[in-house]
Amino acid sequence: MxxxxxxxxxxxxxxxxxxxxxxxxxxxxxxxxxxxxxxxxxxxxxxxxxxxxxxxxxxxxxxxxxxxxxxxxxxxxxxxxxxxxxxVERDMALVKVRTDDTESFNAVTELCERFPARIIDMGMQVAIVEITARTELVEEFINQLKPIGIVELVRTGVVAMGRGVRTQDTEYEPASISMNGGELERYSV
Amino acid sequence: MLLTGAEILLECLIKEGVEVVFGYPGGAILPTYDSMTKYPQIRHVLVRHEQGASHMADGYARASGKVGVCIATSGPGATNLVTGLATALMDSVGIVAITGQVARGSIGTDAFQETDVTGVTLPVTKHNYLVMSAAEIPLVVEEAFHIARSGRPGPVLIDIPKDVQTEKAEFGSYPTGKLRLPGYKVASSADENDLAEAIRLIQEAERPLILAGHGLIMGNATQQLQELAEIAGIPVTLTLLGKGALPEQHPLCIGMMGMHGHAASNHAIQEADLLIALGMRFDDRVTGNLKTYSPLSRKIHVDIDPSEINKNVKVDVGIVGDLRTVLTQMLPHVPRKQHPEWVRRIRDWQEDGSERDIVTHYTGSTLLGAQVINDLWKFTDGNAVTVTDVGQHQMLEAQYYPHQRPSTLLTSGGLGTMGFGFPAAIGAKFAKPDEEVWAIVGDGGFQMTLAELATARQENVDVNIAILNNGFLGMVRQWQEIFYEQRYHATPMVNPDFCKLAEAYGIPSMRVTSRDQIKESVDFARSIKGPVLIEYVILKEEMVYPMVPSGADLDKMIRRPKWGETQP
Missing domain, CATH: 3.30.70.260 (ACT domain)
Structure with a gap:
């Protein structure tokens, strides 16, 4: 490819x-x-x-x-x-995976050692694993979890930032408008 | 000074130089209408449908170069503006639309006459606002007018809840001094390297051609265009909205290009070795098949909107900037040249075109649309402001009414909005009260907005309406004749008696059925100070040629045979 x-x-x-x-x-x-x-x-x-x-x-x-x-x-x-x-770019995924027997539990722990991932919630039947990495790595991790048994999955999508001293920033400050009826909630996407 | 939101709005409009607004009242905008009684400086024109108001503001803006303003109430009033906003966006016309909205506390509750107007108009405006406090109104109005008129102009909508119109706030100075739009950058001058490259291409070209568009007119760069063409000896072809950018009787002007453009223009585009596209956007109606478009040429594209560069046609030099500034930068470096062979070649195509021209050769007795337009041009000394609707009559206007000045042909080009012509002509007359304004419309499009006859009567607007009545949706019928084996489905029209209709509105009228009455009809129209309607009964199955079928190569035109050969 x-x-x-x-x-x-x-x-x-x-x-x-x-x-x-x-x-x-x-x-x-x-x-x-x-x-x-x-x-x-x-x-x-x-x-x-x-x-x-x-x-x-x-x-x-x-x-x-x-x-x-x-x-x-x-x-x-x-x-x-x-x-x-x-x-640099990072993607993050939370993966709920089956860990209801020793074999699956060991497989998940082992994967977490090989990838920048960790178990952040542990139950009797399932665990939630978090991975934060480049998209390709996140995808590879998910592929390797598949045979163990993925129950649920959520991803953030990529965030990225240019390296070095070049910055993407703005000097912009919004105009202030005096409100009669109190402060208005202007800032919410 | 403590004022209501409505009063603040009107104060701001006055400071923006607004003299006339086109609108229609209703519950949610009523506080603003009530406040208008305190501000007689603003003339309000009561329309009969909000779509009419949006086209009037558009016609006013196109004719004057200023921002046109229309007003409507919430819900249905606002949604009726949508066609007019879309029309203005496509043709880059600066208008500001003000709409009432339900009170702040009712937003999102499906209140009576509530519509998410900023949501509905988002794709058809350059920008829009929902104003949530009276204190914000001055800055919002200032931003709206600035955005509407600057850069690539376009429509801006301001939605104001009813209780914001009645809320009191302190009104200080206007302009507010707070205008800061960090994400709104307007291109001005050209990069020196790009300019040098453009000059080099002009220097090397043997068959150069200028494609002149609407941007030249809106950017007040028509004088610079003429100098460029004359210095470098480059022929100029026009887009529909570019008509008037160069006087059409100028020896270097070869008229309109595109689907119904002059064949010479289309041939020239296909054989040119350099295209200089100025303030135009390579619309599909002017390019035909993009894969075979102007295959031999290098291309320079100057436009104020960066997203237009390389959008449809890949160019060698793309220059983002204000046309007047860029051409002024360019002119001192433009080589003085002549291209006699190239010009002669174009003349040959033009002569071939004349041999096929219907007006010079037609001997039938039934009036032709082409004859009507040609004679209107003759008897108005080619000097009227003409405002067309959309269809065959529009293309005939483009072919048979050469314009000598910018902003004298107003027409819906990009969106092709039927119903635009008549209300836009009313708006244009308010912008140019001393000029002769003709609405040239077909029987189909006119009936979409003819309710504005009452507006023209009420305001005694001195606009001459020429209806080219062929009892058909003519352009659709033409397509049916060529591409759908003459199955004239849903195109024949049973029309009202237009003269009786005019009479019902108290408007003088005349019906013309033969060519020798046309002069009389123009004299009659000129003699009446107020609206007048002339119905020209024309040949039912007239065709507009040349025609580039949709998506075909630009020089694969359907042509009228030379006179003497078999007529189609």
Whole structure:
């Protein structure tokens, strides 16, 4: 399998943390027919700025078109293709797996030693395992858990960050508006 | 100064220079309508359907270059604006739509006349707002007008809950001085390297061609276009919305391109060795089959919207910037050139086109749409503001009404909105009260928004309505004739008597059935200061040629045979 054919692109976007912004991005992806592999959103250290990480399949669309379209959204402060430069990326999964006999329990513990994974909940019948790693590694781990018996699985999708001193940040501070009727909750995606 | 939200809104509109708003009242916007009585500086035009208001604001904006404003109530009032917003978005027209919303506490409860309007209009606006406090109104209005008119213009909607309109807040200065849009960057000048590369391509080209679009008109860059064309001796072809960017009787202007463009333009695109696309977006109606589009050319594309570069057509040099700025940067470096052989080749195609022209050769007695447009052009000295609807008459206008000035043809290009023409013409007349405005419409599209006859009467808008009545949805019928073996399903129309209809609205009218009455009809229309309706009864099965079938190669046009050969 050639790596180029499956080339994934990671786009990172800083957006204003305002009601409906996530909806604007998702609506854009849908109406431009952009298929996305994963999308994560979370607040940053600045309460008025959220950061999104979007993973797309480079086979199906030109990532530059997507970045250009993201810039058309007024609430998108900065968007860039983070996978073009040196970067780190992490995906996280919680996997509930069968551990109701010694054999399966031993197999899970052994896997957790070989992968950056750990058991975070242990019961009589099942255990929950957490793995945080590159996507490929997470997938490999899941594949190896399959024969043991996966009961339930959840993943966060990829978060990524460029390496070194180049930062993706913004000086932006929102305008303050004095409210008569008390402080309005302006910051929620 | 403590004011209500509605008063703050109107204060802001006045400071933005808004003189006229097109709208329709209703429960959730009533506080704003009530406050209008205190602000007589703003003229309110009562429409008969909110779609009409959105097209009027659009026509006003296209004709004036200013931002057009329309107002509607919540729920059905707001959803009726959607077609107009989509039309404005596709053609990059700056309008601000203001809608009432149910009170804040009722949002999300399926209250009477509640619709998620910011949700509904999200894909058809450049940006939209739900205002949750009166104190926010000034900054939101300032942002909305800025976004609507700057960069690539587009529609912006402001949804204001009823209790925000009545809430009191302190109103200070406007502009607020707080305008900061960190994610909104408007491109201005071009990168020097890109410019140098573009100049090099122009220097090397032997068969260059400029594709001139709407962006040149909106960016006030038509003078720069003319200089570029004249200095480098480059022929210019126009998109539908680019008509007027260069005077069409200019020797270098070869008229419209695309599906119903002049054959010479399409041939020139296919044989050019350099395309310079300015403020246009390679819509499928101008490219035909993308795989075979202009195969011999290198391509330069200048547009203010980065997402348009390489969207449909891959280009060699993509320049993101304001056209006036970019062309001004470019002009001192443009080589002085002539391309006599290339121009002669285009002349040959043009002459071949004239030999097939129906207006010069037709001898039948039944009036043709093409004759009507051609004569309207003649008798209005080619100087009217024409506002068309969508269909055959629109394409005939594009072919037979050469425009000499920018912003004198207003038409729904991208969305192809039937029903646009007549209300947009009303809006245009408010923008240009001293100019002669003609709404050129078909019998089909006119009936979609003819309720605005009452608006034209009530406001005594001096707009001349020319209905080209062939008793068919003509363009659909043309497709049925060519591609569906003449199965004219759902295209023949049983129409009202348009002159009696005008009479019912108190509007003078005239019916024209032969070519020798056309001059009289124009004189009649000009003699009336107020709305007037002229019905031109034309040939039922007229065809618009040339025609590039949808998705076909651009130079594989269906042509009218040369005169003397068998007519189709």
């Amino acid at each position: 050639s790596t180029n054919a499956n080339k994934k692109h990671i786009i990172s976007a800083l957006v204003e943390n305002k009601p409906g912004v996530l909806n604007r991005l998702v609506s854009l992806f849908r109406r431009r027919n952009f298929n996305i592999d994963s999308l994560t959103v979370g607040r940053t250290h600045k309460p008025h700025v959220s950061r999104m990480t979007i993973v797309i399949d480079g086979q199906r669309l030109n990532p530059r078109q997507m970045v250009a379209n993201l810039y058309k959204l007024v609430n998108v402060i900065d968007a860039r293709m983070i996978s073009e430069d040196l970067h």
